[in-house]
Amino acid sequence: MLGLNRKDFLLFLVVTFLALFAPILLNPFPVGSAMAQFNAGYPDLMQRFVIFGIFAIGFNILFGLTGYLSFGHAAFLGVGSYSVVWMYKLLDYNILPGLFLAIVVSAVFALLIGFISLRRSGIYFSILTLAFAQMSFSLAYSVLTPITNGETGLQVYTSDPQILMSGFSPSSPHLFGLVMNDSSYLKFGGWEFTFNNGYYLCAVVLMVAFYLSIRIFRSPFGLMLRAVKSNQTRLNYTGLNPRPYTLAAFVISGMYAGLAGGLMAAMDPLAGAERMQWTASGEVVLMTILGGAGTLIGPILGAGFIKYFENIFSKINDSILHSWFAFLPDGLEDAVVFIIHPFIGKGWHLTLGILFVLVVVFLPGGLVEGGQRIARLFRRKPADKTDNDTSAKTDPAE
Amino acid sequence: MGILEVKDVGKRFGGLQALGDVNLSVAENSCHAIIGPNGAGKSTLLNVLVGKLTPDTGSVMFDGQSVLGLSAHKINQMGISRVFQTPEIFGALSVLENMMIPCFAKRDGSFRMHAIENMMREKDIVDWADRILADVNMADKRHMHAASMSRGDKRRLEIAMCLAQEPRLLLLDEPTAGMARADTNNTIDLLKQIKSERDITIVIIEHDMHVVFSLAERITVLAQGSPLVEDTPENIKGHPKVREAYLGEAAA
Ligand SMILES: Nc1ncnc2c1ncn2[C@@H]1O[C@H](COP(=O)(O)OP(=O)(O)OP(=O)(O)O)[C@@H](O)[C@H]1O
Ligand SMILES: [Mg+2]
Numbered sequence: 001m002l003g004l005n006r007k008d009f010l011l012f013l014v015v016t017f018l019a020l021f022a023p024i025l026l027n028p029f030p031v032g033s034a035m036a037q038f039n040a041g042y043p044d045l046m047q048r049f050v051i052f053g054i055f056a057i058g059f060n061i062l063f064g065l066t067g068y069l070s071f072g073h074a075a076f077l078g079v080g081s082y083s084v085v086w087m088y089k090l091l092d093y094n095i096l097p098g099l100f101l102a103i104v105v106s107a108v109f110a111l112l113i114g115f116i117s118l119r120r121s122g123i124y125f126s127i128l129t130l131a132f133a134q135m136s137f138s139l140a141y142s143v144l145t146p147i148t149n150g151e152t153g154l155q156v157y158t159s160d161p162q163i164l165m166s167g168f169s170p171s172s173p174h175l176f177g178l179v180m181n182d183s184s185y186l187k188f189g190g191w192e193f194t195f196n197n198g199y200y201l202c203a204v205v206l207m208v209a210f211y212l213s214i215r216i217f218r219s220p221f222g223l224m225l226r227a228v229k230s231n232q233t234r235l236n237y238t239g240l241n242p243r244p245y246t247l248a249a250f251v252i253s254g255m256y257a258g259l260a261g262g263l264m265a266a267m268d269p270l271a272g273a274e275r276m277q278w279t280a281s282g283e284v285v286l287m288t289i290l291g292g293a294g295t296l297i298g299p300i301l302g303a304g305f306i307k308y309f310e311n312i313f314s315k316i317n318d319s320i321l322h323s324w325f326a327f328l329p330d331g332l333e334d335a336v337v338f339i340i341h342p343f344i345g346k347g348w349h350l351t352l353g354i355l356f357v358l359v360v361v362f363l364p365g366g367l368v369e370g371g372q373r374i375a376r377l378f379r380r381k382p383a384d385k386t387d388n389d390t391s392a393k394t395d396p397a398e
Numbered sequence: 399m400g401i402l403e404v405k406d407v408g409k410r411f412g413g414l415q416a417l418g419d420v421n422l423s424v425a426e427n428s429c430h431a432i433i434g435p436n437g438a439g440k441s442t443l444l445n446v447l448v449g450k451l452t453p454d455t456g457s458v459m460f461d462g463q464s465v466l467g468l469s470a471h472k473i474n475q476m477g478i479s480r481v482f483q484t485p486e487i488f489g490a491l492s493v494l495e496n497m498m499i500p501c502f503a504k505r506d507g508s509f510r511m512h513a514i515e516n517m518m519r520e521k522d523i524v525d526w527a528d529r530i531l532a533d534v535n536m537a538d539k540r541h542m543h544a545a546s547m548s549r550g551d552k553r554r555l556e557i558a559m560c561l562a563q564e565p566r567l568l569l570l571d572e573p574t575a576g577m578a579r580a581d582t583n584n585t586i587d588l589l590k591q592i593k594s595e596r597d598i599t600i601v602i603i604e605h606d607m608h609v610v611f612s613l614a615e616r617i618t619v620l621a622q623g624s625p626l627v628e629d630t631p632e633n634i635k636g637h638p639k640v641r642e643a644y645l646g647e648a649a650a
Contacts, residue, residue, distance in 0.1 A: 215513070216514075218517060219513050219516065219517055220502055223491075223517050226495075227488050230488040230489055230491055231486055235488075237448065237474055237480050238474060238500045239474035239508060240508055241469075241471050241508045241509055244509040248511060248513075252513075
């Protein structure tokens with residue numbers, strides 16, 4: 001189906017289903033219930049899941065397939081956001097020209113940065129990309145203030161030309177009149193579900209991005225990228241030049257990042273230099289590794305996982321903890337809260353760090369490997385034989 | 399004129415003259431062995447032939463064209479394939495995928511962007527890869543993870559990958575080093591089969607005299623970077639200088 005084999009098509013269906021029904025699936029707890037703080041089905045957070053999912057899917061095409069670890073992909077994220085806001089300023093709030101420009105401009109940036117960085121491999125490549133991203137950051141932060149509006153960040157002012165703006169055009173981001181901020185609501189017993197236009201736009205883009213990534217993984221081009229990761233010497237002595245392949249992968253992943261950055265500005269019409277900072281570059285590395293580098297679904301899982309915990313853990317505070325452990329005797333309650341305290345709220349990065357270490361040490365294949373191990377446990381019944389099959393299989397895991 | 403002409407090639411590493419005035423002429427469709435004690439410069443010579451090293455002096459002509467200064471993938475495209483002292487294969491890929499890569503390279507050249515097509519639906523490539531796997535008796539290993547195979551099978555796969563490109567010159571650097579007897583014999587049989595079925599020139603570096611005398615039509619003995627003698631296997635066996643410089647040393 002759709003030019004995919006059965007397994008990949010199923011995977012695509014699963015992702016489609018999850019994306020389309022996320023507003024319901026992520027809100028399993030009724031409003032006002034004690035567990036409601038674990039709900040994630042609100043537009044702002046869901047948009048972030050999906051946008052970072054796209055970012056990580058693209059990053060995985062470079063890192064997962066070729067093994068080239070870029071520490072500078074946030075630069076393209078920023079470039080994408082600035083492009084979209086500029087189109088708002090010049091034309092109007094329709095997001096389409098901006099997203100198009102975001103992809104084109106980030107491709108050009110990626111071509112330049114990739115062309116130079118890919119002259120080296122391994123740690124030198126990573127450092128070069130990091131250097132370029134930090135240069136982009138300081139350009140955006142100070143040098144190029146006329147284009148980026150420096151520290152303040154780029155935003156739309158009433159004095160901007162907005163030449164396509166008419167009396168009827170919405171005054172916030174929209175797609176041909178479909179306003180991104182608008183939502184419809186569904187109330188059902190104690191539950192409330194929010195269906196946000198912006199989220200659904202991002203979800204559709206995610207599906208397309210994911211579909212394309214499956215096609216790339218299964219293509220001859222994808223095979224060459226995996227060959228680059230596996231053995232460059234053999235590739236050279238097979239008459240193939242690895243450089244154009246890695247450069248193409250770099251540009252494609254840069255375009256994904258630009259698109260993700262563009263979508264951020266499509267949801268919220270702002271762009272700031274901090275989006276280009278190295279922490280953002282590092283975050284996508286974490287997402288990809290945590291989910292499972294080189295697997296199809298891993299980056300989406302990793303992005304969702306990190307963004308979910310970032311939100312949930314950072315929202316928990318001491319008073320919530322006290323209410324959870326109220327059943328304990330007073331002294332013990334305080335002690336438990338005291339122990340947990342460093343891992344929540346602002347300290348959630350500590351939790352993330354621990355989770356990351358645990359995953360890398362015990363599940364080098366990321367969450368996907370965890371899932372596969374669990375699936376294998378359940379399939380153990382026909383014993384021995386299956387084990388040989390799985391080790392002999394070499395499809396890059398789903 | 400042979401298909402491969404090496405003239406006065408010299409290469410120094412610091413104070414060490416790894417190669418000095420090497421002259422070598424390999425006739426088309428022959429099998430030429432290079433033997434010599436450890437450190438004689440055999441691998442260095444091979445590295446010069448495939449563009450991994452640039453010699454300080456001399457020239458290397460393949461089929462009338464100079465190969466000096468060309469990058470490895472360009473030299474490969476001229477029709478020179480190389481098997482390494484330790485097998486260089488794509489360990490992370492399946493055997494079939496390993497085989498498909500040289501087939502794509504042969505069909506599409508050094509770079510082609512097929513990013514949307516499904517590789518398993520490129521029927522000509524899959525068939526081609528399967529045919530070569532059958533040729534080298536590896537059809538049953540098609541789905542195996544390449545890294546999980548025995549050393550002998552890895553070597554066999556590496557040779558098969560080189561064959562898929564239909565090279566005119568195949569360079570082998572100690573193809574049986576570290577192999578069990580049975581694997582060595584299998585490799586000899588495979589190389590004999592290749593020689594009889596194809597128009598191909600083979601240059602082989604080997605320490606194992608059994609392998610050398612089973613395959614080679616001519617032998618060059620290299621010692622301290624220069625060719626000592628070049629002759630037929632029969633004459634080499636009895637050559638006093640060779641016994642002294644090489645065989646004697648091996649026997650001692
Ligand atoms: N890249 C290099 N830099 C410095 N010295 C080198 C280099 N490559 C080889 N040599 C030296 O050149 C000499 C010839 O090495 P080479 O590998 O060609 O020998 P060989 O005949 O292949 O030996 P063996 O039978 O052990 O494989 C050796 O003394 C080696 O140490
Ligand atoms: Mg050697």
